[in-house]
Amino acid sequence: MVQKKPSISFFGLVAMGVGCMLGTSWLLLTGTWLEAAGGPLDLVVAFALCILVELPFAFAYMEAIPMLPLPGGEVVYSTAAFGSLGGFAVGWAGVLMNSIVFCWVDLAAISLLDELLPALSGAAVLYTVAGYPVSLSNVLLQLAIAGAIVYIQYRGADVCASLAKIATVVLLVMCLAGLALAFAHFDPQVYASDGGLDFDFRGSLSLLSLLVFSVAGWETVAKAAADATGKAARKAGAALIVCLLLVTSLLCLVSTAVAGNMPWREAVERTAPFADVLVAITGAPAIRALFLATAFVGAVGVMNSTLYSSARMLYGLAQFDLISRWFAPLHPRYGTPTRCVWAAAAFVLAAPFTGKLLFLPLINIASLATIVMWVMTLLAVVHMWKKYPDLPRPVPMPGGRPMALLGLLASLFLAGNILLPFSPGALDPLEYVLALVLALLGAGLYRSRDRSLSNEAREAEMFGDLLSRR
Template sequence: MANNNRFKKVMSSTDILVVAFGAMIGWGWVVSSGRWIQNAGTIGTVIGFFIGGVMIYFVGMTYAELTPAMPNVGGEHVFSHKAFGPTGSFICTWALILSYIGVVCFEAVSLPTIIQYIFPSFSQGYMYSVVGADVYATGVATSTIFTIGIIILNIMGIKAASIFQTILTGVIAAVGVILVVASAISGSLDNLQGQVIIGDGIGSIKNILSVAVVAPFFLFGFDVIPQVAEEINIPLKKIARILLFSIICAVTFYGLVVFAVGYAMNTEDIALAMGGSGLVTASAMEKVFNSTIMAKVLILGGLCGVITSWNSFVIGGSRAIFSMAESKMIPRRFTKLHPKYKTPTNALLLIGGLSSVAPFFGRTMLIWISDAASFACCLAYLMVALSFLVLRKKYPDMKRPYKVNHYRVVGVIASVLSGLMVALYLIPGSGATLTFEEIIIVGGWTLLGVFFYTMCKKRYGDKFGKIHYGELY
């Protein structure tokens, strides 16, 4: 990995900010706000996202130091390798790839659902049902077409994908601002009665934590930045600041949107919307403008969020796969770069193929995939936080363009919080315990990882897991 010119350095400050922010702002702010408010209350949800945001920010600080210190493709793959060697690196990156692919599949399955809200007669050509979720030919075809488009765009180069990302992220931000401003003008504090914080005592804390524990799934995406470190063309220290700023932007966006919904709609309004389309955020937009057209405008913003998240995780996932293949942890064919655009072609095609298959399993897969991906993401974050602490001790003189103050405090808090999130998915009765189906997904992915680890270690011998760090660090 000593050659840092394999990828084109074309990404600007704006490019990496919108890639990270666009990854974190998907469809959840449209489809999940009502459920969060009913579970934890408006302020309870904001507090829950703040708690999740604090965890993400502490983890983000470890990323902020490590990314400019080791600016190679693969990011976490390199961090964990330098700290723990090939096995630790394999576990970290393999978990991260599951989280990326999980989000990509989540967005592929979400897309037809969103279009259905805009065009009620969209679903045609009933095929079959999966755990109560109907699968239609139009939905599968549309997801496939979008998948092909996103993969082609990414093969054509990171700059093209970044420009596309910037346009759509601008639409999301504009729609969000319109909702917040309109709610502030037309809403009322009276609407918060009965839905400030749901529950009393321990019950309220548990409800808030139920939001906090899912917040990382809706906030992860900043970690795409280290995946494309070799393609960024700005001072290394600036990368760290943009990474942390993207987290602040995402937490603020979710908090403002949730508060705007609660400020615009009372408990009866939210219950009615949940019993109807379920898109409470869109219903809030409709109420403050007294216009069904504005509800569709907000849903269109959510559609843009799906595509930006989809695009970002295709970028991140393909680079993570490339980095594992380059260090001979998975088959070498995934190291192939496009001769002109310098993009990891085979890795992109693999992710495209998986996201094309996902819509065939129906909407029930959304919950399973999101929880399995969130668990995998928290595990990867734990590995990075621990890598941060280990590298400070093992390599105190390593060049660090951005250096975190009080690193022990930051590293320990990041490790404890991300470790707690991992534990909550495994402890029965925590409110976030993985279901049987989700355990099957995680277990299957683990077995596939064991297969690749064993096969590649046998095939490549001493070359397995080798990374040449180069002269930068």
């Protein structure tokens, strides 16, 4: 069997994480965030709270990645702590989350192309699904974009990382240039207009419910670490923290820059208020098209990172006999898990033909799957303090037990936000049904594993003597 050669650098790890996080949100979601917060000051507080909520989980990953440097990311950590069922549950959650986001961003990319090329939005409609139009041009474009990303994944981790680097550099350069221009024209009176300096903690909490998942994606680094060079792999935890802090800060700065150049209630009504602000400053309408094109590059970056993560988690499940070994073979030339890539991309076959109908309810399920990954990784790290006290920990979790306690409280907040009926992010009955269907599909895959293999034998094969020191 061809072995994958480690090829991703430290910057490649950062690029994979930033590419998955930044995407199109920096350009398209500012108005949504300002409306949810009820003003720019409440928005800043929500971003600060978002870092506090996510940081304990990121710190848990910092300990887990170098402690168990094996392919599969969260699959490895949860299997070591909770056995094969725990490993499968978190792995399947990761496959679902990344696959759903991959397809949703494919839809978003087409929306951006419709904005850039009005002729596309005016194409003849083949049919409508629950009010959502489906045109031949959009179907073909979605399949073409997804197919190109699948081919890149097919070619190997180094090609994926190269695309991530390009997308990340383009995004950061354009975003930072826009921020410099916007803050050079920042007007405190505009920022304070419409009650911009009024503070209501309820507004911050309302935005926080949305924001936690808007800046998710830093955990992509955990899957990419197995394909990283030795030096980069040792610093994978640092790369993950860089992604979280960098992207969260940039998103907060973009929203703040918009509110300092345009009354925030006006920004709420705009599709891309950051681009509109820059057009007003420069007097160049082409700026809007340029930034929409940049957001399209960001969408491609997200698709690249999420499909990579989904395929690598599926491969981790197959490699360690948590699903059928049918998924495990690697490409004879590129050393990539091609069957896993195709399986992870299978969702995209349905997306173009259903418009937005199919994936609107799946977005909340993707959020639920994200919670499962974060919380299970945190619990796995905490549980292994007792289960494997002598296991080498090159990077102990910063903050130790107090930080773990904060993470458990954050876990309760996240779970309540999506499971309690009165919560802003709560699942509706249809989403519960879809979650159950996907869970049953996962159960079928779990049953396809080699059940003649005992848990002890499976863990011995998975970890070798890595966990032998207790």
